[in-house]
Amino acid sequence: MTAGHPQRRVTPMQSARGSATVPVRRPMHAAPDVRQHRGSAPNAAPRRASTPAQRRRRRLRSKYLPYMLVLPAAFLEIAIHVVPMLVGVWMSLLELTQFHIQDWSTAPFVGFGNYSATLDVNSETGKALLHSFGITVLYTTLSVAISWLFGLSAAVFLQRPFRGRALLRTLFLTPYALPVYAAVITWGFLFQRDTGLVNHVLVDQLGLVDGERPFWLIGENSFWALLVVSVWRTWPFALLCITAGLQNVPTEMYEAAAIDGAGFWRRITSVTLPSLRPINQVLLLVLFLWTFNDFNTPYVLFGGSAPPEADLISIHIYNSSFSTWDFGTGSAMSVALLLFLLLVTAVYLLITNRRRIHA
Amino acid sequence: MREGRGERIARWIVLTFLAAFVLTPLYVMVSSALKPLQDVQDYFTWFPSTLTFQAFVDMWSTVPLGNYLLNSVIVASVAAVFSVVIAVFAAFAISRYRFRGRSVFSVAVLSTQMFPGILFLLPLFLIYVNLGTAGGVDLYQTRLGLVITYLTFSLPFSIWMLAGYFDSIPRGLDEAAQVDGAGSMRTLFTVILPTAVPGIVAVTVYAFMTAWGEVLFASIMTDQDSRTLAVGLQAYSTQFQVYWNQVMAASLVVSVPVVAGFLALQRYFVAGLTAGAVK
16 A cells, blocks of 8 residues: 555565564564664665665664664653762762852862761761651651551452442542642641641540640651551552552462362462562562652641651751752762662562562 | 451451541542631531632632642643653663663663652752753743653653553564554554553553642742642642631642543553553
8 A cells, every 4th residue: 555655665675584584573673683684785775766875864763763762761861860860979079058059169079078977876967867767767667568558458358349349449549649739738637736637536526635635747746647648648559559460360269269268368368468479579669669758748748847756858858958058968868868778679679589589 | 259257347347447548538628628718717527517619719819829720730731741752752662672771771760760859859959050040041940840850750650651561562563564564653653552542541641640749849949930739739828827728629629630530541540550560
């Protein structure tokens, strides 16, 4: 139907000639294909209708095509992620305080000075950072564990069809779809001391609290408020992934287990969980990284600055950078955080992969 | 396989608890938006004393919500469209070609997704500011700067998801098109894209949601004119008194489009996620 189209005539010819070395099954592996044809090009030339210039252009195009295809993505990734990261590392080695931000060239090079200042646990900033780190570890552990547990229970109980199942599944996914700020602002309203729902239920309706209405967004309780919001926002993603993972478990396996007399609990531990292992490996890592780096939840819930009890690492770095305009120290903390996360990820992948091989 | 009695009771308890947990804030958001002001200034009540839509009227004048909404729509739409277009090409290359640097590219792209946002924030902030003062390229506190930033944020996951989707399209289809004389680009546009519509839809929704909901960069990189909803909505609480009914009404209005979009396309989204994740 496209007779006379210049490109049409070439492709079948190329694949026919290349069939000895290039499998016809993979005709689009452009780079090896072209390199192979370069040698034999003069022989084939007279039989082609296209001019040499056209052919060269086409050959160049197919050789560089994959690179041209990834170029925009690669450019953006480099410009917005890689370069800022390198700049960040460089910034962490400078004394980049408010006096030098206008002109970086005047910022003195201090080497690892920022690192030793921030990571020194005896100094004031070091203590604050360590405290924030501890809070973040606790927050992440609890949030990921509870979210995973919620996601798993819901996914398992939603496996069996019943009336209203689709509706329930849709409802459960809503927190994931809701914009972060809308969800967190609403929770902020729920946690208001006088006008909020939480105190109304706990104090007025259930009478669980004696005396004063507790504050939820300042003081000790703020950590738990933050945790509740985090779980509310996170667990639907666990549900989504685990549901997807459960679809790959053949029903015969459950039936076989049931015939063998395995009860509900036994089916979970010996069929469901082992089948979910590959999903869980990725899911837990992703949840860990997202929660550990969480900035949005505390930022919106507490309106910019978190109380010390809920001072997560991201918001700690943010505040110590922008309140004092000391970007050198802030960058040093960010880089240290990145190194920590890389280390945890590497160790995690090493352990889980080894266990998978041995299992 | 029959469901045991204990299992049924457990299912009932767990699902009821989770439904109540998820539903409570959503209910409060909707019911408070329908309350008159004095209701939300007093102790909490489960039901409005009178139903009123006044909050939906007043919310536009308390803060310039219209501007914020417009900024968010522009930024999120443009970022989503460009993100998907760029991701389609990159995912096509990753899925259908073996080229030098392919695995480095895929790993690097995905791992940036996992890095702390705060790590990019400080340098990017200074780069944008300096590009403006030295190079005359206005990215700081402009919508263009936000678009570029957000589209890069959604790129890694979009590429990853789409590459998984393209992988699941049989190569036989490509070859048939090749035999018919279609070039690489023709194959992409006439064979792969029509087959991958669900994946592309899912990625578009994902990219839009990413830009629509981002808070960290929006809080630093915007000024009064370019402010998006993520920051703008918090402006209600800096007023002399907090109009919680208006805050809830505004939250509802900005949530409905994305939630509706996501839930309507949920099947495709899950399919796209599964294609990328499960393999």
